[in-house]
Amino acid sequence: MTTVTFSTPDAEMVADFFNDFEEAYQASEHLLLQLEKDPKNGALLNDLFRRVHTIKGNLIYVGLADICPILQSVEDVLEPLRRGRLRYDDLLSDVILLAMDTTHELVENRLQQEPNPFSAEHMQFICEKISLIANCESSQRASIIGQAIKALDPAAELAAPDSEFSKHGVAMNNDLRFFAQLLPAIDQRSPYWAGRTQRIAELALSMNSAASAPIDPNQLLAAVYMHDFAMAFLPLELLHKPEKYTSQERLRVQAHVQTSGALMREMGNWADAAEIILQHHEQCNGAGYPNNLAEQDICEGAKVLAIADAFDACVNSRAHVDQPQRPLIRAILEINRYAGSQFSQAWVNIFNQIARPKRNQSR
Known part of the structure; x- marks a missing residue:
């Protein structure tokens, strides 16, 4: 396997460039999220194209031209979008978002004089798949987008077997073993739930460990x-209804926190767990349920579970429509987007310590 070799540009010049790049990168992320709400907005598409083109030009100027092919492939997709020959949707948004995030990682690696995480062959494969999106038959587009997403972000799960939870200070007991034995039946209730509880547990416990x-x-x-x-x-x-819930249906779904919490209280010794369950859909701005609690009134465990639960739901949000999983960077951005409102800012900061390294390790 051939490894991409980097030239060594002037360190000070790259550092100056990186400050400008960070600003353009953050703006691009914001534009992508805006476009999801307004996909036909030509001004937003033109602004995004200009920013990508400017970043590409600056990379060449500071001697990082070998990173440019991935941005060129993004331009290959943006151009027909601007001309109305390609329809913008959240799948395309994921591809562009991942490509920008990969560019960000490559620039950071260069600045820190770290090796390129991709082989030349893999970089070429990524760029070809992205560019192909613009010209492929519409019937093939979803499949090619899925291949591009997988190439950019090959792993999209934060998972660990139950036996590994001891590293987070868990001391298994008969009750926890009983709960664990219920999981297969619960996860099999819906084909879209498989493995989710273990993923959520690993992330929640990792966040707790990172916060001492x-x-x-x-x-x-x-x-x-x-x-x-x-x-x-x-x-x-x-559970599988694709349309919005009616008010009555929403109340039925929301009642699960009280029912589950009450069952835990009946067992004894699990009062804290019951409180976490009851409050895990509360929001720090007071807009959650069932009691519209403000941040200071929500227990720390519920704040952690809210983030872990929402993150897994975002990553796997397409399961019911048989489309590729959402990439980790997309889910990470969604969590950060609601920091300080839906989620605790302090715990989102801890979440970032866990989730972003996991994304980099997945490559």
Whole structure:
């Protein structure tokens, strides 16, 4: 396998460029999210194209031309979008978002004089798949986009077997083993739930460990295991409903936090887990349910579970329509987008420490 070799541009020049690049990169992310709400907005598309083109030109100027092919492939997709020959949607947004994030990583690696994480062959494969999106038959587009996303972000899960939870301070006991034994049946209730509880548990416990374990890990794990237990008793046609819920249906779904929490209280010894379950859909701005609690009134475990649950839902949000998983960078941005409003800013900061390294390791 051939490895891409980098030239060594002037370090000071690259550092100056990187400051400008960071600003353009953040602006591009913002534009992509705006376009999802207004996909036919020509001004937004033109602005995004200009920023990508400027970044590419600056890369050449500072001696980083070998990073440019990935941005050229993005331009190959943006051009027909601007001309109205290609329809913008969230799948395309994911590809462009991942390509920009990969460019960001490559620039950071160069600035820190670290090796390129991609082989020449893999970089070429990525660029070819992205460019092909613009010219392929519409019937092939979803498949090619899926291949491009997989090439850019080959792993999209944060998972660990139950036996590894001891590293987070979990001391397995009979109750936790009982909850764990219920998981296969719960996860099999819907084909879209497979493996989700273990993924959420690993992320929530990792966040707790990174914060020096302010939450009892046993209570946190129990809450993760049982937080959606009552959801499994709802009709599948309601769980899988693609349209918005009616007000009555929404109340039925929201009642799962009280039912699951009450079951935990009945067992004894799990009062903290019950509180986490009851509050994990509360929001720091007071807009959550069931009690519209403000941030200072929400327990720390619920704040962690809210982030982990939402992150996994974002990554796997396309399961019910048989489309590729959302890339990690997309889910990470969505969590950060609601920091300080839906989610605790302090815990989002901890989440970033866990999720972003995981994304880089997946490559």
